[in-house]
Amino acid sequence: MFELVFFSLLNGLVFGMLLFMLSSGLTLIFGMMGVLNFAHAAFYMLGAYFAYTLTGYLGFWPALVIAPLLVGVVGALVERHGLRRVHRFGHVAELIFTFGLAVLIEEIVQAVWGRAAKSYEVPELLDFPLFRLFSTSFPAFKAFMLLVSVGIFVLLFLVLTRTRAGLIIQASLTHPSMVGMLGHNVPRVFMAVFGLGSALAGLAGVIAGPVLGTFPGMAQVLGSIVFVVVVIGGLGSLTGAFVASLLIGILQTFAVALNYTLTDLATALGIGLSAQSAFADLWTVTIAQIAPIMPYLLLILVLIVRPMGLFGTRET
């Protein structure tokens, strides 16, 4: 039992911090421009594919730096030439634009890299079990993922709170027009933040690609979860994104490890449930099976009960 709890917690932490790398960028972009970027996970996928290709030519370590930068440039270009153009048509048009962009990036990835999963492997230097507890071992690469994401978290925190650029970004979150009046180029700040958020997503893709798989569906698999995270945490709130990332990450990994069903619960309470009825599926599914649904249930609940999320201060 301790083994299960320990490793679920550790894996949940790794997954949660990975989610935070995505959700931090997404929530910054939302807070600033009011647009929920549907294509955010697509940038994460681009990061993984760029890194896969670059690894073939340069090796993993240069790819770790170059791929996120490339994704950041793509993101900045998208903001400059796409999003800024549809901005005047309102938020719904922006949402539709980013949705179309997500579809387009997925199709481009399929056209360029093919439909099959790519064998983007963990670099040899990190391909060993870090430690072993009871019968389960913890791979070194996951520790590396945790290290990178915590490092990014600290860096992001310092940049946002301790530097001049960070102050301007924070001010643009709440008072964009006032920041503009003070002589700052707000559109350029928007572009920079969009590029930064995309680069963070790209970095997440680079380090998650070898573990979660590099395939054209990877954006959709993670994309909806990241949405859930930012909505539950509260749109525009970095603290909320952090807490919700860890919450969802740990919840997901724990649920996958549990094999209890409603029938088990009923038996424990002394109620007998028939396995023959038409709804038998409902009480014979295990918690592990409904793990993929839980985030969405949470999402709907939060949106109905508290649309500003856990830490948000305003409604969308």
Add this chain to the structure above:
Amino acid sequence: MSIVAAPAARRWGLCLAVVVVLVALPHLFGSPIAIAVMNKMGIAIIFALSYNMMLGQGGMLSFGHAVYFGLGGFIAMHALNRLAGGPWAPPVPLLPLVGGLAGLGFGALFGSFSTTRAGTVFAMISLGIVELVASSSLILKGFFGGEEGISGNRTKGLVLWGIRFASDVQVYYLIAFWTVVATGLMYAFSRTPVGRMANAVRDNPERAEFVGYSQRWVRFVSFCAAGFFAGIAGGLFAVNYEILTEEAVGLARSGNVLLMTYIGGIGYFGGPIIGAVIFTFLESMLSDYTPIWLLYLGILFLATVLFVPTGFAGVLMMHEPARRAGRLHRLALPYLAAAVVGLCAAVGIIGLLEMVHFWSAAAVGRTRMRLFWTMLDIKSVAPWLVFGVLAVGGALALRRVAPRAAAAWNEATYGREDAAR
């Protein structure tokens, strides 16, 4: 100017013409493929129109409209399978109605909480719902049939007037009938007070509240109606294909209906019809020629969002004043120039994309491919250069030609003097 008939008479004349065309179509295009494509189109038209009741007329962006389509289809299929042979065997022509009622029921259920808000929150809830239903479709195997879905046999339904729906043409007439009925009903809905209030709530919810309407209730009514018609489309889907998988309730189908509705134009009632026809046509035809047809559809969609947010219908309606003024012919030359240049750019981009795709998809060692009716060697420089020049040159030229076409449109629409002002 020709003699203009009274609007009402003209509307009925249009209806009659549509019916005549629909009856004649299978005789003109009788091949099984053509019938299959037309059946698909009819279903897509109802689905897209129902989607536009929310997006275009109600201002609600949903990422999960396929939920009502799919669930309607599943319930219709279960009704057929469970009741066939018994005293309550449903007649096949009424199965879409079963689907519609199911769509209405689920619309009322999910709409009861998701229509409390509009805008981004509504879109997010719809996303949550579609993910929820799509994920549970793999868990509730009894209802959704798991990975392989559920199938049925439409000839097992109650036979009315000796029509057994054994051939696709009979199904075509059923779909055509429902398409006309559903389109008529949806048009009528857009003219009812609540349909009008949906427009008002879309444009200015606060003022609508001050007039005395609950914005939430207005959205809820539109939502349920949209669910009902999506369910009809789903029921027709069940009758036509006789198989439903979890794909019918999924995010991809929900995204497709957004694509086709938007490409057609959300601002006009007829827009989604155009969009559904174009989308289905491209889907059926392009997929024969290229494996990356979805990429082209994605480009078309994004180009629509960026450059012509009013869609195809909007572009058509843009030329109405010029047509009335009899100045449409003046547009021919500037438009032709833009079209030629645009075609060059398109050929260049398509060529580059196809070659890139071939590079990654072809077996190792194969370097020769067929493109635009010629054989190319992708290892040589020439095709890359030609397509690259076409793409870049075409795009640059389009930037020069497009303003002239726009100026010509201005002049044709407002007259020379007004345009100059």
